Amino acid sequence: MDGANLIGITSKRQFLSATDLIVERHAEVETPAIGLKRTSIEGTPAEEEELKNAYANLRRQLSARRIERQAGRAVAHWHEDQQAAEVLRKDGKFESFGYSKQGKLYLEYYEALFLLELNRLQLEYCEMIVSVEQAYVLLLGEAASEKFNNYLVYSTLSRAGYIVVKHQANTTTSTSTAAVVTSEHCIWALLDEALGHKPVPAHIKASSLYKATKERWSEVKQQIMSHQTTTLEDDNSLDFKFETRKRKAQSQPQEQSKRICRDKPTKSLVNHLKAEPSFKKFQEIFEKLDIIQLQLTDDDSEMNKELRHFKISFDLHLHNEGFRRSAPKSPTFSVVILPTDEPFPTHDELLQCWRQQLSHAVPLLVISVSESKQIQAFLYYIS
Template identity: 55%
Template sequence: MEMKTLDTEFVEIHPRNSYLSPKELIAHRHKEFEVPSGGLKRTQNEGTASELEELKRAQDHLRAQLSVPRIERLGGRALATWNEEQQVAEVLRKDGKFENFGHSEQGKLYLEYYEALFLLELGRLQLEYYGLVVSIEQAYVLLLGELESEKYTNYLVYSALSRAGYIVVRHKPPEATPESVTKADCIWALLKKIVGNHLVPDRIKASPFYAVVDKQMEDNKELIISQKIKEPEDTEESINLQFDSKKRKANDEPIEEPESKKEKLSTSGRSLVDHLKTEFSYTKFEEVFEKFDIVQLERQDYATNEFTVSSLKITFDLHLHNEGYKKSSPNPPNFNVIILTSQEAFPTHDDISKIQNQYLHTAPLLVVSVSESKQIQAFLYFIS
């Protein structure tokens, strides 16, 4: 191997011999290059000598950074080709673990655009397009497109969450089958129909629990309306109206007057409300009232003839690594991700209610906002 030292103190490998010693492999494998910071913002006019000198210095640093020899294991990359028509990357050769990436169709593994670009950045994928190897810079244009779209925002969120340790997969809406409907779903659908004039979804009506729950609620309603309050039995002792004819001496001890009017009106030191709470009717009402779940309505302008479709869209599902995620039989996700651009406002109470009415969510909602400066903020919404 023939080497020579450049003025920039970097090593150039002679192309006639590509073999390196173990020491040289380790040195080039962990080669680091730090670009100096640009400093404060310049306020001078364009075209000055200081500006030209600064631009030349920045170009020299960039050229030196790109000229650093890099050692990579080409055999550790998977191979895929980009299908422009379907907008997916077809994996031709796998290398390493791919249990959290891609989806299978007819025995072939396909990667979404954000998965392919993420693996490209990690150096785990070699992407080809019409037989030519695609660089990372070309992949940004090929996979995300030249025009501004939601693809770039989705990829930023996907990359950030994946690097944070989450398993990020494409959102799969819950299957709309009558078998997946529970008794609780039927109860809530009937309550929304009575309280908010909402239509009951067809998949709820087709459930075998719907007719049973509907009849039980009607029976309970009739029981509450037409129930007869049983009067308590009179267990008080009879009053003896025979008075003693002998005169009794007056009590020498003075009677203490109660300080408050409330105590003065009560012979036992309790108010009138306290006496009413001991009545049988109040106790019966309290027992019935405790069985109800109070539903607070913020607004009452919901559609009476059809469901209003929410403009929010769930893009990703998040799973935790330590919960044994399996792509073939995945568990319910830990979070559903909604991605907002810088122009979109955060969801209101009505927007969350619409998502709940459409049964779009399968887990707590994680709303992620991407600002114009590409900063990401996430907020967790719990639907109760």
């Protein structure tokens, strides 16, 4: 390219004014509403027209000017071996993003891609700046995997206002967990072993209370089976005293009192409570809920089947609860993401997944992602 052409190109370059910068920075392109699913044969003129409009709308979104402040973005470098992005320069608040390792801040692949889409992160790889399109292939991979579903759920919940963090599996040693094990934990573990044929966890067996609780359990069980009680050592030692004085006669006959009681309207305590305004309001709200009771597996053939294992992917926190990564509280929900075309878990499988939370048992939010990338979420409360 000669000098004349270079001067001509430079002279044609235009700079935006302050007003144009403000307008272009907050420009939004509306996407057309999605209509009903088409059932006609492919290749029809109506389908070609719809695809043409969709491509034009997509081209309009991509060609829109994006004015952002480059200094307002953090800088991170993607490590392929660690599958994490090392933050080289922070900008803004990173309270709910990333994890620390050897004094450095790292971002998970879904966190880095989410911040990249929000234009809060500049991702670099091999000393090159990665675009959003390249980041999808680099961070999620070209082959089909669960990473895309995890990111789709993470992005949707984060945009909805939740604080989404990676679920911390309880992998503490027996010495550290034995200190928080109480007698109630030992009793429930023994009940699960006796009634549900489930083994006692190792951290409960290592507790000093487990042996004493098991011995007391055997004593109580033997007393119940032999119909012996330890509360009454000697029945003869009890001194029953009965009142020997005569009672006064009633002022009016018994038949008249019965007649008076019949004349009065009888209204129980339950009926009184049902007449309260709070009960009526609760009844109106309760009728709107879609409650489905899960059935237990009574059939022996169903009980003998191997239960599927569902892992907990994320923990959800609310913004108004004062979330702190250094000292996190119990999450509001625990998220379980089902693979595509995977049937919903049964009662026993949900109970098994719920018991993975040894430190805090919170409701499970089971999310299913369809082939069309639509999300369906169901909340399960287990008591």
